Ligand SMILES: NC(=O)C1=CN([C@@H]2O[C@H](COP(=O)(O)OP(=O)(O)OC[C@H]3O[C@@H](n4cnc5c(N)ncnc54)[C@H](OP(=O)(O)O)[C@@H]3O)[C@@H](O)[C@H]2O)C=CC1
């Protein structure tokens with residue numbers, strides 16, 4: 001209930017899934033998904049497999065969806081299908097049916113010809129589906145280097161917008177990196193923002209689609225026992241760690257320009273930090289959640305040089321796409337400090353590295369020592385709550401217990417919730433699968449808002465301190 005003009009009015013409480021932000025949006029009807037940069041690495045490894053998984057689970061219906069690949073490379077529909085086809089467990093009829101939904105259009109990114117052709121193909125599909133009865137939905141996924149985003153967005157706006165006024169929509173998905181520093185990010189945001197409204201833009205950060213990242217708000221705000229502990233009185237430090245056991249793998253050209261801080265820390269790890277540190281949002285509406293994330297980012301202090309460690313793995317410069325004298329870091333540790341009532345004095349240690357000895361992403365919440373240590377068990381280790389994002393999703397709590405037996409001695413043990421054991425029948429969806437579904441449903445909760453991006457870059461040396469001292 002709320003009061004309006006002296007009168008009480010009754011408002012319906014919002015449902016768990018947030019309402020779409022655009023007006024008159026359609027959730028059904030003809031859907032065209034366009035993957036721009038269809039010949040590339042991301043499209044092959046992530047975008048098309050995610051679309052396939054959505055298809056086989058029934059989220060994309062063959063009687064309403066059509067998928068278009070667009071790029072400059074001159075290949076046929078079948079060439080693209082063969083690139084995408086992967087040997088695996090999926091039933092081959094399902095794969096073949098899915099591949100038949102894909103059409104390839106070749107064209108440049110900066111001239112109208114290719115986009116007019118693309119529009120013609122999409123319109124043909126819409127007419128075939130008789131979409132005027134309902135609406136037509138056009139989703140453009142930019143699996144492209146950010147340098148071409150502005151021109152591609154201009155071409156989409158000029159040539160390929162949804163033409164139905166009956167509740168259809170046009171949405172744009174853009175991949176990170178959203179610029180290189182504050183100026184370039186703002187410039188990019190302005191260029192795209194002049195063409196599309198914020199509710200049409202989906203800045204994807206695939207870490208926001210990972211199961212245990214999505215679980216963070218539930219864990220924190222639906223469990224009584226975390227509420228009183230989650231603060232500077234009890235937590236000593238928070239570590240958010242990303243390790244990969246492989247190097248640049250053919251992406252050296254891209255990576256060398258950006259480095260590990262821009263590739264991983266400024267986006268994936270910073271997003272995780274926001275979810276760990278934010279206050280409880282008013283509701284689960286995307287705007288409420290993103291408002292709280294922005295407040296965290298605004299409270300982050302400028303990073304001190306002495307709290308940054310950079311490194312480069314041996315052999316990085318052997319990659320033929322990496323310049324011989326590159327001083328781009330492939331490893332970084334950065335300490336962030338949040339200047340607010342909850343977190344003053346608690347270091348948030350963000351670590352990321354490529355070509356390390358294992359692949360892991362986890363959040364470690366380390367608690368303070370128990371005051372008055374009557375068991376003299378301090379040396380055995382602190383209480384720690386670990387959320388392992390990958391591989392093998394798990395949460396476990398390290399705690400001190402009595403060593404079973406006649407003696408009164410203590411030992412560290414674990415309360416363990418390993419998803420592989422606990423949820424044996426459940427297949428955890430891929431991050432991209434979930435996020436693409438959100439874009440179709442119009443749910444921006446797990447996407448980066450423009451001001452989040454700005455505050456995530458502003459005043460941090462993510463832009464300047466990103467090369468090793470030569
Ligand atoms: N690959 C990955 O694992 C991840 C990628 N990303 C992001 O996704 C986006 C796409 O990445 P990825 O697929 O690896 O990139 P690619 O380098 O594979 O590029 C994708 C396609 O874009 C076209 N292209 C490449 N370079 C240029 C250029 N300079 N100008 C115009 N077109 C170009 C090429 O298609 P054609 O020549 O046929 O037109 C290419 O096939 C990037 O923003 C990247 O940062 C994000 C997370 C992970």
Ligand SMILES: O=C1O[C@H](COP(=O)(O)O)[C@@H](O)[C@H](O)[C@H]1O
Nearest residue numbers: 176206244263264268361390431
């Ligand atoms: O965005 C990126 O992420 C991948 C790591 O993703 P993950 O889901 O496998 O953890 C990283 O390899 C790549 O360099 C980076 O651009």
